[in-house]
Amino acid sequence: MTGPGRRSFLRGALAAGVAGAVTTGSAAAAKDPTSPSPKPPPFHGVHQAGILEEPQARSVVAAFDVIAEGKAELTDLLRALTDRARVLTGGGVPAEPGISAPPPDSGILGPDAPAGGLTVTAGVGASLFDDRFGLAAKRPKRLTAMRTFPGDDLDPAWCHGDLVLTLGAADEDTVLHALRDICRHTRGGMQIRWRISGFSNRPRPSGTPRNLMGFKDGIANPDITDAAAMNRLVWAARDEPAWTSGGTYQVIRLIRMLVEFWDRVGLPEQEQMFGRSRDTGAPLDGLHETDEPRYAADPIGKVIPLTSHIRRANPRVPDTEGSRILRRSSNYDRGVDGAGNLDMGLVFGCFQQDPHRQFEAVQExxxxxxxxxxISPFGGGYFFVLPGVRDRVDHLGRGMIE
Known part of the structure; x- marks a missing residue:
């Protein structure tokens, strides 16, 4: 679809977004108080939802190539995306279509689609700032294509993208419903480059959820209630273009775990590699997952090896405090590969102020x-998560476009 046809399709999506729900909330959910839908975070705000919140039970990460032509069509696309995200995160009954029109909704959530705690988090890749839309001068200062690290086995089909969406909700059908709806209403402006479904395990028995190696994942995150720490580590720096205020950088890494080999490694060796107890999540010199490892008392790594994951990732010295990241990861399961091996692993995600100062420093x-x-990293990318939508007249990327 090219030219006026695509523009009219996107304008139609905008109209559908404005009238996308005639009532909000879910009558079906209200009838069953034993299983209420989770309350979604507010859609409007300085920051997008899905950054500070813990990963939800079900998720989809989808990267897109933007096929809109010119800045006007890109603006239509971002408005349509904003309107659909606002409708979907609010829930409700879709507007009635005309007699001969297709249904306004896929129907997989029933006639009164619950919000289900849905979050929609949108980011843009470095490739969006090429010469297609005249945005080169607006590129976030630290936004580049993801580099290749030693040990990577990157597949170009699973890397990068002009735009990325991270959808999260309590239920699989909620995120799939949102993905289908967004793809339907933005079909003339963007198309999927790659996508992967994720899930987060329940805490077992308590505390931080586990990854598919059996270890708790994300224990040592910075305190999201500490505004000074978030301004220092997560939100865009003051030297960025003015429009980026309220945004952040997102790193996504698709990491296959070679679980058949891992499952044949002895537990003591596994724990030495991580530096933590598998059962409790505690550092090997502690009792509880929240205990701080005492590296100063173990300078040669007799208890927690110098090569362990937690010691390498966060040495807990003043020089590395500024490289801390906010981890927001989930697990994936893609079945089996062509050789009959299990294809599962981690959709690693993290937010930070500077992916080079933070993520790359940790990775190195x-x-x-x-x-x-x-492990075998095979895809992902670097993205800048757009500032939040302030009110009903605002839209994603407005400052970037204007």
């Missing part, structure tokens, strides 16, 4: 750690 410290023998 992890080079040649023992865990590299059991």
């Amino acid at each position: 410290r992890l080079a040649d750690e023992p865990l590299t023998d059991y």
